[in-house]
Amino acid sequence: MGMRVGRWLPVAGALASVLALAAVSAPGEARAETGRCGDPAQRPWCDPSLTPDQRTGLLLPEMTADEKIAMLAADDIFGGPLGGYFETAHADTNNGIERLGIPPVYMADGPAGVRQGKATALPAPIALAAGFSRETAKLYGGTVAWEARHRGNDVVFGPTVDVLRTPRNGRTFEGFGEDPYLSATLGVPWIKGAQSQGVMTAVKHMAVYAQETDRLELNMKVDPRTLREIYLPPFEAAVKQGGAATVMCGFGMLNGRWACQDDAVLNKILRSEWGFKGWVASDHFAPKDAAEAANGGLDMELPVGLRYNAFLLKMAVAQGKVTQATIDGHVANVLRTMFKAGVFDRDAYPNDLTRIDRTASETAARKIEEAGITLLKNDGALPLKAPKSIALIGRAAQKSPSGHGSAQVVPFTAVSPQEGLARRAGAGARITHDNGDDHGAAAERARQADVAIVFATDSQGEFFDKSCLTLECGEPLRGDQDGLISEVAAANPNTIVVLNTGGPVLTPWAGQVKGIVQAWYPGQEAGNALARVLYGDVDPGGRLPVTFPVDESDAPASGNPAQYPGVDKTVTFSEGVMVGYRHYDSKGIAPRFPFGHGLSYTTFGYSDMAAGTEAVQVTVTNTGQRTGTAVPQLYIGMPSPGGSVVQPPKQLKGYTKVTLAPGESTRVTFPLSSRSFAYWNEGAKAWKVASGCYQVMVGSSSRAIAQTGTLGTCG
CATH class of the missing domain: 2.60.40.10 (Immunoglobulins)
Structure with a gap:
């Protein structure tokens, strides 16, 4: 059993010490199972006929002060920011209390699939949003949780329901777009689908998380109406309708209050007003002060107890900064949620890849992508009419692009567009490829084909916002993709562009091509799904959950540094409720492709x-x-x-x-x-x-x- 960082850490912020001491539980090391609850005759809180509140009331008085504090933080640094990249390591772990039969809790990143070694890489959540389908959202959440469960996890971090404020946001791909109603109504079935598999969800990142630039220190000034009408509805629905077991608070400050220490949001709105009974977990290293976090509504610190440890919390109680009742309340929130989810009353989930039904997961990945592929323009080029030769241009024709960061998934397998199209076209068609580095060579290859399909990509993910919305800014290693598309289109009148982007990009060449297909970050079934849509085996099911602008300056929060990226690490949401298509409508700006747009055959x-x-x-x-x-x-x-x-x-x-x-x-x-x-x-x-x-x-x-x-x- 790993050492209890949450119990003994003597100095807050001593990250080097944490790394050294946590190394006793190396990534991939098998953990000894601590057992489940036990005999109700000896431990009355183990009686499953009692309510979660009754069981919590029986267990809490039996816990020592150190044991209570140990429940309020995860325990393994390797199960934190690095864990998901190891084959068996969880994203976070709380080791539980063996003496009392409190089981360990294992957690995984999961907004786009399980980030734990290899897993099924589902299409990016923005592709799910494009599906405009509650049923597909339920399938998505259920698929993620099924795999999370069979990797031994009790909690999955997802869905991400942050409403998109600026399309430059590096995590655009990870959310459900620019509309709060769409985000809310997809988040609820996602949560229900996941929790139907016996895995708790952690909806994130409450309450406002709008950009990567300065995210750790950013102060976001948001008026009450905008907060209530735009940014909170997805979380409100997740709690009230979805029954989310946990809520993850994010980074930065909302109106001068750190997100994981925000009494106004976490205590007054989330708990008192909405009636939330689960636990609130922090994003990694988000809390700043032990006493303020405890009083502000945070129940569990991730990935380790830098603030929530015995030294700091006991001192806060001794100094009268935090009451023991507050500590007990946080512990009760964690225990009650575990009891309600059945964690005490079942065997531990096995961490066993062989138990995952990969066929079902792959089918889900394909169906979700087909439902989200969005046909933006079609001048008769699609569906394909059995062309004898197809020229594929661009590196993304041979891979499946994805966003990076905590939502990135290492796929079991991947079907590239070239593989999927070649299989669908059959032996009678000639499929060629050019990576597009030499525009002239690519144009010549396109000229010799019946149809040219250009694959254009951007690059986005956690930690960095995009510097602009052109394809060049998003993918500097790809060169001039806009120029490539124009040259190919000039060489072949039957040119189709497939966009593998995480969100809106500029399309100055839109009038030069016959078709534009937004395929998003498509997941591991990229090629099979795209081939079925391009050939008309299925109708393109997607509609835009985000607006595509004509010009960079047309996008929301553009041209005013106080709005974005901020001045002195302060961002003012002066646009109020005019977010996304509301911005374009209120200002009379014509978009290139509007919110909700998508063509059928x-x-x-x-x-x-x-x-x-x-x-x-x-x-x-x-x-x-x-x-x-x-x-x-x-x-x-x-x-x-x-x-x-x-x-x-x-x-x-x-x-x-x-x-x-x-x-x-x-x-x-x-x-x-x-x-x-x-x-x-x-x-x-x-x-x-x-x-x-x-x-x-x-x-x-x-x-x-x-x-x-x-x-x-x-x-």
Whole structure:
């Protein structure tokens, strides 16, 4: 059993000592199982017929002061920032208390798949968001948790539901895009799918996490309305509707309060207002002060107890800075959550790769990618009509790009686009490849083919934001990708561009090519999924969860350093609620491709909209010649209750996804509640519904509205 860093660490911040002492539990070393709860006759808290609160109430008084503190921090530095890259190591570990039958808890990174040695590399979460499908989100969470469970984990760190503020954000690929409603409604089924596998989820990063630049020290100034309407709804839904077992607080400060020490958010909103009963875990090394974290609502420090250790917490209690009741409350939150999740009452999950059903996981990865591949432009080039020769241009044709950082997954296997397309095209077609380094050579290869497909990539991930939105900024080692696309398009009129990016990029060549396919970071089934979509075996199922701008300066939080990247490590969210497409709509800026946009291989009509306060209905009809997938979207334009409360022209309030045969119609319903019409009233500190006229809009994107109506008092 590894040494208990959380018990004995004598000096806060002594990272070198922690590294040396934690080395007694080396990565990959087999841990001795400490056993499970035990005999209820000897340990009454082991009785599963009691409620989690009753069991916690019986166990807590039996714990020593040191044992309580040991439950409030993870124990293994190698199970922290480095652990996920080792074959058997967990991301974090709390060793439990063997004397009392408290089992260890093992944790894994998991927003895009399990980061623990090799695993199934699922498409990036932004691709899931593009699927606009609650069912697919449930499949995604369930797949991650199934693999996490069979790697011996009790907790998976995911989903990431941070609302995208700027497309330069290095972790754009890791979240669900720019709309809080979409993030919330995908996060909930993700969590339910994961926890149905017996694994606890840790939704992250509460409360505002908007950029990588200066993330460890950044102070984010956000007004209460913007916080409530944009950044908190995904977390509120995760707790209230999804039942998330744990919540991870992030880095930086919100209005001068460190995220993992924020009493206003963690205690008052999360626990008192939303009724959260689980535990709050820190992002790695995020807490700054032991007493302030304890009083501010943090239950468990990761990856080790730099702040939450016996020396600092006992001293804080002795000095009257923290009450023993506060310490006990944090321990109770951890124990209660473990009892509720059944951790005490089951055998430890085996860390055994052979138990993972890789066929099921690979199928899930392919289906998720197919559902998220987004057809941005199509001038008749797609679906492919059995071309005899295809020229593939770009390095990404032979790999599956991914984001880097804690969401990066080492795949079991990977099917490249070249492999998938060659298999689908069959022996009768000639598939050639050029890496695109020499534009002239690439153009010549394209000229000799029936169809040219150019693969363009960016590079993003944790720790660094993108310096700009061009392909060159995102992938400096690839050279001039925009120029490459233009030269290939000039050489072959049947040029298609496949974008493997983690978010929006500029597309100055959009008018020069026949087709544009946004395939995101596609996961290990990249080639199979792309081939099926390009050949029309399945309809491209994706719609944009983010807006693509025409120009760099069009993007939100552009051109004002106080908004981004900040001045003196302070960022002011002066745009308020005008985030994402709300920004473009409010300023009258035409995007290159709007939020919600995505083409099918067929066409759809919308008719007979009926709007009510409890639901909006509309008939969707396939008006084309092929079976295809429609994603009808409901937007509401709300009245401004006063001069100081400016509303966006429209807000997403519903969506669904339907597959229809040619000529087939279906009636879809968008359920509504009072919250659908509410805004955050800062004076009342409550959600309020303003009187006035509400515009109701249904269409295929935020800029393609097919049916309109009104509700409320309209003159």
